[in-house]
Amino acid sequence: MNRQEISDAVIDVGWRYILSTIMTTVPVGSIGQAAEVAARCTAVAGDDADRHLWLDLRADHVLLTLQTLGAAKVTVRDIELARALSGSLREIGLATVPATERSVQLLEIAVDALDIPAVRPFWKAVLGYEDEEGNAGDPGAAVVDPHRLGPAVWFQQMAEPRVERNRIHFDISVPHDAAEGRIAAALAAGGILVSEAAAPAFWILADVEGNEVCVTTWQGRD
Incomplete structure (x- = not known):
């Protein structure tokens, strides 16, 4: 996939392509809720979590990053995971968005x-x-x-x-x-x-x- 195809594949669900990764944030109300988001994302990613998903938890947001480790690039599997994670979080009333106080970078x-x-x-x-x-x-x-x-x-x-x-x-x-x-x-x-x-x-x-x-x-x- 080229850069345009990667961007087009995830932009509608709130992810952005940056430096061979795709990234988004999930606004939350507490570190406890952030931990719940992390657990849900880990469950959705399943066996692929360790080789694709990075999580950074804060009291007001969770930063999600996807990249295929070992390839140092975004693959079709990362695209699939991004859409699955966004869909799962929507089910509990949470959104994946590219910005909280500032854009992902x-x-x-x-x-x-x-x-x-x-x-x-x-x-x-x-x-x-x-x-x-x-x-x-x-x-x-x-x-x-x-x-x-x-x-x-x-x-x-x-x-x-x-x-x-x-x-x-x-x-x-x-x-x-x-x-x-x-x-x-x-x-x-x-x-x-x-x-x-x-x-x-x-x-x-x-x-x-x-x-x-x-x-x-x-x-x-x-």
């Missing part, structure tokens, strides 16, 4: 490097990270938090040394229908639009001192 940190194989082991060790399952054979692939709490760190190939510009930047991956609002808010807060040449895949923004961040979506990448 994923944060990555990009490190520009001349020699990626030389710097990647340092970041993997100092952060206590590991190779992403499904990408372990790629020396340039991101390293990830084994507990999925911290942002992934990936490595961007440099063609020549650069000393007058920052070499680490954030990538904020947001739903495709939330990007314009996020960018507008950043610009209203004093940000600068550096480039939109690659939009809607990504926009480059910066603060007033030139520190850069990319707001990214899945669009424009197929």
Whole structure:
């Protein structure tokens, strides 16, 4: 499935495609209700729960993430699970929605490097990270938090040394229908639009001192 097909398959039930995952939130009224949501989702996913479903519980919402571990991508089974989970939660009066106080998102940190194989082991060790399952054979692939709490760190190939510009930047991956609002808010807060040449895949923004961040979506990448 390409990115457009994945997005089309889940958008009507409140899920959004972000960085090789699909994500949604379930608003709840207490941590106890969040635990009930988690139990119900685990039961619906059955034997596939451990290899597809990630759960993050808070007192006001549950964050649901689906991805096929070992493949590092969204598969047809993840689509099936998303629709089944949303349907099951609707039966008890709960909704899967892409936003509570803000849209679902994923944060990555990009490190520009001349020699990626030389710097990647340092970041993997100092952060206590590991190779992403499904990408372990790629020396340039991101390293990830084994507990999925911290942002992934990936490595961007440099063609020549650069000393007058920052070499680490954030990538904020947001739903495709939330990007314009996020960018507008950043610009209203004093940000600068550096480039939109690659939009809607990504926009480059910066603060007033030139520190850069990319707001990214899945669009424009197929």
